[in-house]
Amino acid sequence: MSDPILELRKLNKSFGPVHVLHDVDFSVYPGEVTALVGDNGAGKSTLVKCIAGINSIDSGEILWEGKPVTLADPRAAAALGIEFVYQDLALADNLDITQNMFLGREISRFGFMNDGKMEAKAREALASLSVRTVSSVRQLVSSLSGGQRQTVAIAKAVLWNSRVVFLDEPTAALGVAQTRQVLDLVRRLADQGLGVVLISHNMNDVMEVADRVAALYLGRIAAEVFTKESSTTQIVELITAGRSGDVGLAPATVNESI
Ligand SMILES: Nc1ncnc2c1ncn2[C@@H]1O[C@H](COP(=O)(O)OP(=O)(O)OP(=O)(O)O)[C@@H](O)[C@H]1O
Numbered sequence: 001m002s003d004p005i006l007e008l009r010k011l012n013k014s015f016g017p018v019h020v021l022h023d024v025d026f027s028v029y030p031g032e033v034t035a036l037v038g039d040n041g042a043g044k045s046t047l048v049k050c051i052a053g054i055n056s057i058d059s060g061e062i063l064w065e066g067k068p069v070t071l072a073d074p075r076a077a078a079a080l081g082i083e084f085v086y087q088d089l090a091l092a093d094n095l096d097i098t099q100n101m102f103l104g105r106e107i108s109r110f111g112f113m114n115d116g117k118m119e120a121k122a123r124e125a126l127a128s129l130s131v132r133t134v135s136s137v138r139q140l141v142s143s144l145s146g147g148q149r150q151t152v153a154i155a156k157a158v159l160w161n162s163r164v165v166f167l168d169e170p171t172a173a174l175g176v177a178q179t180r181q182v183l184d185l186v187r188r189l190a191d192q193g194l195g196v197v198l199i200s201h202n203m204n205d206v207m208e209v210a211d212r213v214a215a216l217y218l219g220r221i222a223a224e225v226f227t228k229e230s231s232t233t234q235i236v237e238l239i240t241a242g243r244s245g246d247v248g249l250a251p252a253t254v255n256e257s258i
């Protein structure tokens, strides 16, 4: 088994008097999909925003390839190759696929790149992810379906030699066929060597595509389990009760959290 590429150790985060994350340990491994699960308000998005440099952290360590790093702003994460696809996707409707993929980065990393080059690179990025549902990279994003938009957002995130990608509820708004496409894409990203973090409330998706599952319960990691060695029932119990049989938070901790 490989070493984690990204690791959080004993991370704490409060908003004023509200202690949201308690001593959170969380690891991301190259070539694996790690699902981050937990009930509404458990702290998933807060954790992701700590890595993204949107939330500051109160205490704890963030390690990249085993070395402590400070992720004080979104650029710091991007510089390491950590990308985020948020639920609202942040795509610009009035631009086409190519323009969206290069939005904000046209000049910073490539110098002045011409349209033809960007178009070719956008096409290549989609092809490398075996995306075939998009007919033209010149199509306006406003004309895409939910699944196609999600696909473009993911392709955009991985266009920049990313090493780790966080996907917050990528299938929440999608139908059956589109969910299928996005899950296939999630798996392919990991198969290409990326560390993928999938935030999801859908246990079918989690069981199907994730290698391991970290369950947050009221801001504490209740357990990290391998999907192969676990069951939907166990994961649901970890989410809803913080423990399942012998696995999870000690009963005293569970009560204290409530
Ligand atoms: N900026 C903030 N200020 C104050 N409290 C916050 C802030 N952001 C999050 N919280 C609180 O932190 C807790 C965790 O919220 P978070 O959004 O991380 O949950 P989540 O696990 O992502 O939930 P969901 O599944 O609903 O998206 C909640 O109680 C929320 O109210």
Ligand SMILES: [Mg+2]
Pocket (backbone or CB within 6 Å): 044, 045, 046
């Ligand atoms: Mg959230």
